[in-house]
Amino acid sequence: MTDPHLASLPSRPLRTAELVAVGSELTTGETRDTNGGELARSLSLQGVGVRRIVALPDELALVTAAFAGALAAVDLVVATGGLGPTPDDLTREAIAAAVGEVPAIDPGQEAWLRGLFERRGIALPALNLKQAWLIPSATAIPNPNGTAPGWWVDRPDGRVAILLPGPPRELRPMWRDWVMPRLLERGLGDGRLVRTLRTYGIGESHVAELLGEPMLRAANPLVATYARSDWLDVRISAVDEVAEDGRVTLTAEDSLAAAEATVRAALAGHVLAEGETSWADLVTEATERAGIRFAIVEAGTHGALGALLAEVPALELQVAHGPAVARDVAAWPVEDEAVAIARDAEVEIGLALVAATDGTQTLLRAAVASPDAAWSRVLDLRLFQHGAHGRFRAGVAAAAFLAEVLGEER
């Protein structure tokens, strides 16, 4: 792909990054920065080393200094927020000051902005005109969901600064559809390939034991575990192995594939999903493969199972009882309840869950049944988690049980 604009720039690989979130609502704790973590993950998956994630108040001197510092320290700076129309929104002013340029209204951006407001049937407020600003070294990044275009700023030394609006629904598509493809074209990270295997039903120390120290200490491929509330993730990443003469002796693809095969063999039966798969995704897939619809009833869980599976299209009915029902886990007839809820909802499968949690553990009992009671399966489990976390994990256990049974009944 030849792009005269890109070709004219020094080819600096973008290997390190700093993320800057601008907004006093962040530093007062009134709202939380969720963009930093998302962008960090996106960049890390490409092998970019994120050196710092920063949130700053709406103060020109602070933001300018942060940009100047970052542009001296890392290859890529991504700033979010502060692109609105008000005097408080000063991210453009700050980057302009940091790179020593002066913003001016860009006729093309102004025409786009005026068109946007015309279609809304209102005159362009004078304040909004700054959203049509550019500096000479900046390219506007189109924003399909708002009035604030982003900026892609090229530095003479090949470094790049990117400004994006703060609202995730504006930022996300701009990042994914416009910025990322161009960053990849420019040469992002260290060519790292990453795969995440989501495991269930096995503890972190047990996983470490099965994988073995040599694998967990190796630099390439890099294998690490992350205990999340819903999954235990094993993340494998690999770069090309290069000999002293520059020859690639093992490609990242091959290295990753070999490590993945080893991990899958070591954790057989526990790797249930990949990447960002949620339990709702997993159950959706299982119900679609089995071609069934289902209903759930739960007690003692504060609706944890329903919350977990709320977005599953095949879920026809969800019922959650208050804690009174769950006083005695063993006494609640989960099989009968599973059959009854499937009948009520007129679906192929019913799932019933009852759980009780105390200060140290959670007891749960779940049943998956067909409404004609032709078959049913019961799960009894004691979880070491308790309280709200225990209830959540009981929901996860029931979802995992449903997916397992659907897989077997296939």
Added chain:
Amino acid sequence: MTDPHLASLPSRPLRTAELVAVGSELTTGETRDTNGGELARSLSLQGVGVRRIVALPDELALVTAAFAGALAAVDLVVATGGLGPTPDDLTREAIAAAVGEVPAIDPGQEAWLRGLFERRGIALPALNLKQAWLIPSATAIPNPNGTAPGWWVDRPDGRVAILLPGPPRELRPMWRDWVMPRLLERGLGDGRLVRTLRTYGIGESHVAELLGEPMLRAANPLVATYARSDWLDVRISAVDEVAEDGRVTLTAEDSLAAAEATVRAALAGHVLAEGETSWADLVTEATERAGIRFAIVEAGTHGALGALLAEVPALELQVAHGPAVARDVAAWPVEDEAVAIARDAEVEIGLALVAATDGTQTLLRAAVASPDAAWSRVLDLRLFQHGAHGRFRAGVAAAAFLAEVLGEER
């Protein structure tokens, strides 16, 4: 209160702060820093200006430089994470390097740590010994929920650095019960008093209009609005007004009280709660005041109402139907459904909600009824939010409707 330790230090008021989260899992986006926002909020409520919230990878040079920079720029540095026992955990090493001191095992801390492991019936692993380290200028902060004590580091110029463990369930009680009281005693912030009024059923621009520009532009008391997904918050904060001769002409208390009265009068009927009150809190309070238990049934909302109210003790039964039921919002008999669910659950009140969302809006219909059908109330609403956010807001609307009806029926 006289504390010889405090008395010997220069009395530097702690007016500005920087928050530093340490951990490569943050800069790779594998986990998100939630401590920064919480601490920022806690400090901002005291009138401390948070100048920066930073997340850094586990790299000694980066963390040391961040501490050195922060201790030159602000009065108070709070670091979280990196206090574990492994070589990756280097926050102690970094602050020691930044202040030019050498860590050593503290006999008192070591005895505490050994006792902790003895009670667990295991020998103290050699790695964990670093959790008994101190530097001469540091005081250990007890950790009732883990093996990592915090550090309170006094600088000769009166600045303070505080190190806390990353897990929120360890950090929160240490911050609330040990650190905050001592910071307040030392002199924290600008004596600012803050109150948040939570409003519902009124838009942000309408609130701005009713409060008027003079109020929203004044520096003291400071009145600002924050549109959240569930509430529109009006935050009022005030400091003492001081004349040139140092005399207090208006106390923060009086200033805040006057502003609050004005806001409450201007937004009459829309201020439903204060502070951090959730919808579950509000409904819990309303049901307790009314002395009733209730049940809910919803359709077309993916269980949004149930998720919102899951923790309300008076909620006896929650049922959520799949989207098929909600195809025609007007056709679903919400009053009958409310009566039926109350009967099923044998409770005093039933709440039924049906909603349908398209690409631009959400239509909802809700009913609150008593099981003997002695009375019922119906709400019809069109929301401008749509999709998942529209479904969430439909749940909020139904919760607000329930609280309103319970208030009236009292």
